Amino acid sequence: MKTKPESTRKSSSSVSIAPCLTDAGRILLGMTVGSGAICLFLPIFGVWTTCLLLFVTSLMIALIFRPHITITGRLPHRAVAGQTLTVRYTLTNHGRFSAFDLALRWIDLPMEIEYLDTARFLPCIRPGQSVEMKVRLHPTRRGQYQFFAPSCISTFPFHLFCSRGSAMARESLLVVPDFRPLESLGVSIARRYHRGGFLPAGRTGESPEYVGNRPFRPGDEPRKIDPRAWARLSTPVVKEYHEEYFGNVAIVLDTNVIFPGKTQPISQSNHAFEAAVSLTAAVAQNLSSHDNIVNVLTAGDKVYDLMVGRHINQFDRILEVLAGVELSLYAGFDSLPPALVDELANTSTVVYILLYWEPSRQQFIQQIAQKGCRSIVFVVNSHLPDISPADHRWIDVLQRIPAEQIQFIREQQP
Helix, strand or coil, X not given: CCCCCCEEEEEEECCECCCEECHHHHHHHHHHHHHHHHCCCCCCHHHHHHHHHHHHHHHHHHHHCCCCEEEEEEECCEEECCCCEEEEEEEEECCCCCEXXXXXXXXXXXXXXXXXXXXXXXXXXXCCCEEEEEEEEEECCCEEEEEECCEEEECCCCCCEEEEECCCCEEEEEEEXXXXXXXXXXXXXXXXXXXXXXXXXXXXXXXXXXXXXXXXXXCCCHHHEXXXXXXXXXXXXXXXXXXXXXXXXXXXXXXXXXXXXXXXXXXXXXXXXXXXXXXXXXXXXXXXXXXXXXXXXXXXXXXXXXXXXCCHHHHHXXXXXXXCCCCECCCCHHHCCHHHHHHHHCCCEEEEEECXXXXXXXXXXXHHHCCCCEEEEXXXXXXXXXXXXXXXXCCCEEEECCHHHHHHHHHHCC
């Protein structure tokens, strides 16, 4: 699956809504009303007249010079959590008058996406002129977000009223987890027969391994006949190939945060879970780059089952799934359907990303390992006691990684 290219979003704000009061405008309105009330007792008509004249003049100018701006921008399909995203927008003035004191604003930008250029204004755009404006967005958390395109505002003339264009289009942004690629998982990936041939391989021109020749038998494909060997031996001979064996690896992400007899703050659970998702992305990237078939499963309230073939672009599908994975409160490994459990037993290696180590998880991993699968277990939790060697004698690799360590590695990457 190829990454979607950046799509051009065009949001028209040429139809402006009525100007609204800014904080300074509310103060001036309060001064106008207050001075008008005081005029009933004290002769301060000059103060009241000045405030009223300034208020009315600002409103009339704001109505006349409302911006008629068309915004054309390029929003990328995907962003990375924690990394600042720069978006270019082109503002074109289609009005009869020049537009002054212009800025871009989102009316429903999610809290997880920060707008870093809130104080940036363009001084003027003349009629028919187009100006490019770069804005910075900082997504703080992974997920799929939908919101209205930015609209153009103007606080001309005295920053008392804000004229805003109406955003007509909606935009979407996929924020994938941040991760650092892993160099090694500590164990080699064995190969097993994969039913279905080369369809999940995802590569064109790939062929099975040639192992030798054998005499022709009824039912053999004619295209496998070796003409040179036939001429040499004077009998039909066909080429024999190795069966379709692939490195089939499964990644199981634990999403359950409620453990028997244990209490943990929800903020701490979220921190550990985000670290576990980043570690899952790093493991998936390592396996995908080494020509393996990867099956991603999540154990929780909502079970995800995604199998991708041996193709570098297939990793994008894994990131899209990990972008939408959420914590679960009550379901654990028992929520996995039996068909998925049987499928795990047929894989060569299973990588477990756990948030906790307790008997039910231990039994599940042991059940799969007894079917001949290699087991790699990562426990993302810094508040666990040391695990007894007797509890993981059937695990090839067991490593406990604190969430803080994963966060530190992400911050240190270039």
